[in-house]
Amino acid sequence: MSTFLQDLRYALRMLLKNPGFTLVAVLTLALGVGANTAIFSVVNTVLLEPLPYPNPEGLVKIWTHFTGIGLPNDQNWFSPPEFRDVQQQNRSLSDVSVVNAGTYSLGISGNPQSLNGATVSPNFFTLLGVNPHLGRTFSTDEGQPGHDRVIVLGYGLWQRVFGSEPQIVGKDVVIDGRTCKVIGVMPQGFQYPSPSDLWTPQVFLPNDFAPNNRGNHGYEVLARIKPGLSLTQTRRDMESVSKSIIEQNRAYPYQKFGFALILHSLLEETVGEVKTSLWVLMGAVGFVLLLVCANVAGLLLVRSTARQKEIAVRIALGAGIRRVVRQLLTESLLLSLVGGLLGLLLTPLLLRVIVTLSTTALPRVVSTAINVHALLFTFAVAVGTGILFGLAPALEASRGVQYQILKEGGRTGTEGRTTHRLRRIFVVAEAALAVLLLAGSGLLLRSFVKLLAVDPGFRSENVLTVEVALPTAKYPKPEATRAFFRDLVDRVKR
Amino acid sequence: MEPLIQMRNLEKAFEAGGSKFFVLRRITLDIQQGEFVTFMGPSGAGKSTLLSIIGMLDSAWTGEYYFLDQPVHKLNVKKRNELHKANIGFVFQSYHLIDNLTVFENLEIPLSYKNVPHKERVSLVCDVLDRFNIVGKKDLFPNQLSGGQQQLVGVARAVIQNPKLILADEPTGNLHSAQGEEIMQLFKRLNEGGTTIIQVTHSERNATFGNRIIQLKDGWVVSEEKATARVG
Numbered sequence: 001m002s003t004f005l006q007d008l009r010y011a012l013r014m015l016l017k018n019p020g021f022t023l024v025a026v027l028t029l030a031l032g033v034g035a036n037t038a039i040f041s042v043v044n045t046v047l048l049e050p051l052p053y054p055n056p057e058g059l060v061k062i063w064t065h066f067t068g069i070g071l072p073n074d075q076n077w078f079s080p081p082e083f084r085d086v087q088q089q090n091r092s093l094s095d096v097s098v099v100n101a102g103t104y105s106l107g108i109s110g111n112p113q114s115l116n117g118a119t120v121s122p123n124f125f126t127l128l129g130v131n132p133h134l135g136r137t138f139s140t141d142e143g144q145p146g147h148d149r150v151i152v153l154g155y156g157l158w159q160r161v162f163g164s165e166p167q168i169v170g171k172d173v174v175i176d177g178r179t180c181k182v183i184g185v186m187p188q189g190f191q192y193p194s195p196s197d198l199w200t201p202q203v204f205l206p207n208d209f210a211p212n213n214r215g216n217h218g219y220e221v222l223a224r225i226k227p228g229l230s231l232t233q234t235r236r237d238m239e240s241v242s243k244s245i246i247e248q249n250r251a252y253p254y255q256k257f258g259f260a261l262i263l264h265s266l267l268e269e270t271v272g273e274v275k276t277s278l279w280v281l282m283g284a285v286g287f288v289l290l291l292v293c294a295n296v297a298g299l300l301l302v303r304s305t306a307r308q309k310e311i312a313v314r315i316a317l318g319a320g321i322r323r324v325v326r327q328l329l330t331e332s333l334l335l336s337l338v339g340g341l342l343g344l345l346l347t348p349l350l351l352r353v354i355v356t357l358s359t360t361a362l363p364r365v366v367s368t369a370i371n372v373h374a375l376l377f378t379f380a381v382a383v384g385t386g387i388l389f390g391l392a393p394a395l396e397a398s399r400g401v402q403y404q405i406l407k408e409g410g411r412t413g414t415e416g417r418t419t420h421r422l423r424r425i426f427v428v429a430e431a432a433l434a435v436l437l438l439a440g441s442g443l444l445l446r447s448f449v450k451l452l453a454v455d456p457g458f459r460s461e462n463v464l465t466v467e468v469a470l471p472t473a474k475y476p477k478p479e480a481t482r483a484f485f486r487d488l489v490d491r492v493k494r
Numbered sequence: 495m496e497p498l499i500q501m502r503n504l505e506k507a508f509e510a511g512g513s514k515f516f517v518l519r520r521i522t523l524d525i526q527q528g529e530f531v532t533f534m535g536p537s538g539a540g541k542s543t544l545l546s547i548i549g550m551l552d553s554a555w556t557g558e559y560y561f562l563d564q565p566v567h568k569l570n571v572k573k574r575n576e577l578h579k580a581n582i583g584f585v586f587q588s589y590h591l592i593d594n595l596t597v598f599e600n601l602e603i604p605l606s607y608k609n610v611p612h613k614e615r616v617s618l619v620c621d622v623l624d625r626f627n628i629v630g631k632k633d634l635f636p637n638q639l640s641g642g643q644q645q646l647v648g649v650a651r652a653v654i655q656n657p658k659l660i661l662a663d664e665p666t667g668n669l670h671s672a673q674g675e676e677i678m679q680l681f682k683r684l685n686e687g688g689t690t691i692i693q694v695t696h697s698e699r700n701a702t703f704g705n706r707i708i709q710l711k712d713g714w715v716v717s718e719e720k721a722t723a724r725v726g
Contacts, residue, residue, distance in 0.1 A: 003606055013594050313590040316551055317651070318579030318607040320572070403546035406586055406663070 011331040025299050026339040029382045032292030033343025038350040039285040040374035043278050046364050047271050054129035058225040059266035067258035079216045080208040085245050092237035094226045097121035098202050098219040101193045103469040107174035117198040127224050135169035135184030142201045151180040155188040157197040177471030214252045270363045287433050294430040297389035304392045312405045332390025336383040498690050499525040504557035517543050519713040530685040530704035533694045539710040541694040549661045550578040583652030587664035589644040591636040597647050598632040604655045626650045642673030662693040678703045
């Protein structure tokens with residue numbers, strides 16, 4: 001025990017006496033651990049973790065598809081008659097709901113606030129399998145005309161605007177100029193579509209289902225597959241539903257445009273667009289970890305050259321190889337642990353930065369938590385590298401003491417064959433990885449510059465856009481809306 | 495009394511470019527316990543190599559080497575290391591104190607390698623500090639000492655484990671004459687106390703402190719003579 005404490009004291013002294021080396025090695029390890037864990041945690045949350053709903057594999061989004069219009073990747077939302085057809089004719093779905101995301105104006109003490117939300121079918125929440133935090137969600141009859149003056153609040157809005165008031169259920173709020181009763185508050189973290197502060201029930205009027213409304217593709221459709229059925233079986237069912245829609249509506253050019261229904265899993269829909277970029281980023285950070293390992297190994301090997309003389313002296317004084325290894329192991333372990341632990345402290349900070357910067361760009365990123373497995377893995381890799389390459393001088397020493405090292409004017413600055421070979425390998429590996437990362441960064445930068453240089457077809461300098469949501473209760477007719485905007489534009493021009 | 499060291503036809507060679515270069519050739523010698531032997535010869539004669547083999551730091555050689563009747567040439571690394579740490583102390587030309595350790599800690603190191611318990615270590619170090627009159631330097635680091643003081647600590651480190659043999663490689667090479675004289679006097683006293691000493695030196699004067707001079711040239715032992723009495 002006393003010799004271990006002696007080794008530890010000496011290791012600490014060695015690190016403090018070489019602050020430059022210690023700082024570089026510790027920071028390199030910390031950044032490697034921190035960056036990798038943070039990025040992997042994001043990738044894990046966004047891409048790998050299941051959606052936060054019960055049986056998420058059964059959730060799908062359905063699209064209408066018109067191959068005949070000449071767009072190979074064409075995907076459209078549904079019109080109300082098409083939604084009703086799917087609802088009535090399918091055999092594979094247990095629930096189908098429309099989701100109509102929009103902006104709503106909430107009146108609080110006379111000051112309107114613009115909020116994101118969605119108008120959804122009454123079964124929307126049961127379809128997703130999410131229970132409210134307070135109150136209840138919509139009942140079937142609240143999807144009927146005249147019964148729809150109800151609202152479900154998001155947890156964030158309830159906290160922010162209503163001060164988490166427990167008695168909020170049953171109170172009236174003014175949404176888009178209409179007084180609605182709050183019937184429930186959704187639990188923390190529930191965000192569909194993202195972002196959402198409130199939900200109102202979707203009401204279809206008889207006119208919405210008129211044949212001439214088949215072209216009004218304005219409704220997103222979400223569904224849950226019946227238990228026991230696969231995505232392939234459901235796709236087959238959708239094929240027969242689409243054939244039936246074509247057959248039953250000869251007056252609408254479904255046949256001409258090659259109408260079909262397509263469906264994707266909700267997870268794929270949520271993360272599909274960012275999937276490639278995130279994996280590329282993960283790969284890049286993986287290379288950074290390799291680079292960190294090569295860097296730390298290189299640093300330790302350089303230092304080992306300087307320590308050959310000391311190790312030779314220790315062996316001449318009677319230290320066995322095991323004792324030398326123990327001494328070096330204590331030093332490497334201490335260095336790696338300090339670096340690794342700093343990495344652990346750095347991870348939440350880096351994660352917070354990533355989440356803040358990518359809240360709008362990455363779906364689900366807000367719920368990212370540190371992935372403990374990734375943390376342990378990167379910690380083990382970084383610490384292992386430190387330990388392994390800290391032992392290089394002992395490896396050299398195990399071949400026997402080069403007595404010439406101890407001679408005056410002897411080989412004080414040269415290194416052993418193994419160390420030299422290892423260093424060459426690491427220099428080559430570091431250079432190769434650095435070139436790869438540089439090329440990758442260059443390509444990303446070029447794509448970004450190209451993106452910035454894309455001509456939008458108009459001059460965007462000094463142009464601002466403003467979203468205005470007009471309450472339908474106050475502006476029920478198109479004429480009133482047109483008059484409002486005409487007046488607004490005139491006043492802004494002045 | 496059995497000889498401390500017996501060597502029979504000991505040879506060391508390097509292979510380079512298909513050729514074999516001999517560093518030591520057919521070394522046959524006996525060194526008795528209590529002797530003070532000096533290896534002399536021109537640079538490249540093989541003096542230090544022979545010293546490192548005697549000190550069991552080098553195992554790549556052929557021939558027979560007995561240390562206190564133990565056949566070193568047949569011992570494995572562990573056994574050689576045990577024999578070495580039980581019996582041999584080194585003194586180097588460049589002192590080779592460990593920079594990041596204090597004088598006290600430098601003296602403690604060989605004892606900790608012999609697994610001497612902590613209390614006993616402290617007592618032995620205090621004793622040696624006292625004997626070498628360096629108590630006041632115990633908390634200093636090597637770079638805070640003069641060359642002579644560093645070599646004094648170097649010798650103290652070699653004798654602290656009470657070795658049978660001290661190997662000194664050019665022990666006064668970096669010291670001015672007065673400091674060198676002091677160190678040689680110290681060796682003389684240690685030898686008179688029973689410790690066998692083998693030194694490598696170019697200094698005729700230092701050689702006179704011993705009782706036998708072995709001349710090496712091109713790896714061969716070319717002559718052996720008794721050291722003549724020291725002048726002045």
